[in-house]
Amino acid sequence: MYIGLDLGTSGLKALLIDDDQKVIAEATAPLTVSRPHPGWSEQSPAGWLAAAADAMDGLAASRSLAGVRGIGLSGQMHGATLLDSAQNVLRPCMLWNDTRAHAEAAAMDAVPIWREITGNIVFPGFTAPKLMWVRNNEPDIISRVAMVLLPKDYLRLWLTGEAVSEMSDAAGTSWLDTGARDWSETLLEATGLDRGFMPSLVEGSQASGTLRRELADRWGMPADVVVAGGGGDNAASAVGVGVVNAGDAFVSLGTSGVLFAASDAYQPDPATAVHTFCHALPETWHQMGVFLAATDALNWYAQLVGSDAATLTGELTGLRPPGRTLFLPYLGGERTPHNDARIRASFTGLEHATDRAAGTAAVLEGVTFAVRDSYDALASTGTRFDRLIAVGGGSRSEYWLRAIATALDMPVQVPVAGDFGGAFGAARLGLMAATGAGAEIATLPEISKVVDPEKGLTAAFAEAHARYRDTYVALKGLS
Template sequence: MYLGIDIGTSGVKALLLAEDGTIASQATAGLTVSRPYPLWSEQSPEAWWRAVEAAVAELDAGLRQKVRAIGLSGQMHGAVLLGADDRVLRPAILWNDGRSQPQCAELLRIEPRTSDITGNPVLAGFTAPKLLWVREHEPDIFSAIRTVLLPKDWVRLRLTGEKISDMSDASGTLWLDVARRSWSQAMLAACGLTEGAMPTLCEGSDVSAMLSAGVAERWGMDRVPVAGGGGDNAAGAVGLGVVDPGETFLSLGTSGVIFTVTDGYRPAPEAAVHAFAHAVPDRWHRMSVMLSAASCLDWATALMGLKDVPALLDVSLDADGGSDLIFLPYLSGERTPHGNPAAQGVFFGLTGGTGRAELARAVLEGVAMGLRDGLDALTGAGAEIGEISMAGGGSRSDVWGRIIAAALERPLVWREGGDTGPALGAARLARLAAGDGSVREVCTPPAMTAQVAPEAALVDRMRGKQDRFRALYVSLKAMWSHE
């Protein structure tokens, strides 16, 4: 057995993977996000640990005894600040926190070569601008910092006592020289840090450390190796077998990510496209990222007083086919292609005939059109993308899948375990770290369970709306604050 643990934004998922590649047991423990001020998004690391303990405890105890290795994945870009005694100094600032937009300009002023070194645009979601914000607004906390860890790597510290990160997760900090897969002294210096504040780096499929005796005893397993693991999207790719150049998947979770593998380092920061190291050696990838994807459906469900997201999907089926209603899905700002944390959600085109069905349909279409913006950023930067595998809890809807396939004008494929997200990839990385197979043997695509091809009528509808969707963003951009 191999244990995969994913530290998500809305919950922690734990999964046991059997030697034959099947999922033997899985469990989830929920998390909440704190938003004390506009643009802020924080979580308590202790809440992650409680959720990890709860999720693992729900797994089959007999199977836990057979675990040979553990893999970790997690939400990227979060800043966990530790003092000299490894005490957490403040709540973790998350990936979808937009408060550090002014510090992005400051980082570029201090180090104009930032995008050349890191291969990425300078965005408020990344870790480095967060540290500049802390230095400016919480100087006492900044002066007490001895270590900065990413969310899954703080969990690793609790598991093993070691401070280690992997290449894929570290790529999202703006402190990594992504081409060389090593910390950049220049980028650390720009934030008033040194390499001594950084975790040691390893590849995601390598052994990072051993599980501590105390945790091993409590969980009923041996002191097994813990793999380097990966950022959530890279781990998700490993779970879907997306490890070779040109292979692509779409993750529909809180955020929406289109991830495509490259055979080398291929930066395109001018398009707000991310170029990161993959969680397996000698591979890189590009990503487009929209900050609010499936989370828009959760929001709309609550707004309309519906029972759950499936109810929202059912309601959308009754929408007027001629409705011109458009929804901009920028509930937490946006990354690709706009890089604008101040962007806001909008319903445009309301009439006296607009009802819940039209609102629900507009939300589904709005997220799909946001994903199309990201796809066009990737293809505009030279990526060739054909069939797309689907992942994440939001990917399971046939209704939404048809809309997304039409908006992207690409066939979509669902695979076994796709809804387990990065936890499956984390378990596969654990298997690699245990030495039980090669990347080619372990990271194979799971069996296909469904496929959706673009439908001509829906393609025409989405094409007609996409131009208005983009024009609406341009028209409203100057009206949003912090511009």
């Protein structure tokens, strides 16, 4: 048996699979986020350990874990977990959606070497600019920093005693030479660090250590349980849904949204604001466009009109052409393709005919056009899309899927019901590390249906997308 631990922003999930990759048990534990100032988003790393302990205790209480051979890790990316020389946490972790370091990120990104080595823009949410913010604003903290870990890697430290990261998560720090799959000494030095401050690196499917005896005894596991390198949340989810070969892609409609495409070559184009990262498997990379509000935008609108997301989407029947009302879903800024931490969401084209249903359709279309922006950005780098799979809570909306298929003018595949997310991908990586298996076990899920584009509406969606992009240009200076 194999366990996947997925450290998310709102909770931690533990998933147990058997040798045939069938899910046989799961447990979850909640997490909370602190936002003490505008643009700040923090969590206590101690909360991650408590959540992991609770979830694992839950698994162990539900069935015997004596047959577990491997554990894989998936986690929220970009968080800055700062430790002193005794491995004590120095301050709350600054999370992926913390944008306070926007000035530091802009200053770093203005120096060409960052994009040249990492293959990416230095985004405000990435780890390196957060360290520069701490250096500029918390000198008492920075003077005591001895180690910088990503969230799931702090969890690994507790599980194994080893300070290790892996390529897919490390690629989101702005310190990794993404083509060479190694820390860049040049970029570390530019932020006052060196390799001594960083964890060692393994591939996501390789072993990073073994479970500490104390924890193995607590949960009734063998003494030699292997802990895999694992992956950043999106790379692990890609392993879970089988998107590991060039041409395969998925669109995730969760709190935030991702368009993720696997690649067998390193082909960065930072100017597009596309993320070009290492995949969680050796000699594989991936590209993704990230839009910061997907179901988050729908839930925001539902609260605004006093309803819930399922009711609102259920009120929409057949796909219709976009109306005059447009919604820009930039509730907390946007990454791809704008790299704009200051832009905010807006409705335009409101009129007497704009009722609740029209507002719902506009919100779904706004996120759909964000998907189209990411699709265009990835395609411009040469990424191909042979297959697109939809995952995440938003994929339960038939209307939304039809809108995306029509806006992209390509079919969208929907898996059968099941868990193909980060925890499942992490469990697969744990299986690989424990058995020596490779990418061949990361098979695609069974597809329950294919949502085809509505050819009669593709032109209308293309026209509305053009208005959407023009509206961003017109309004960006007003936010």
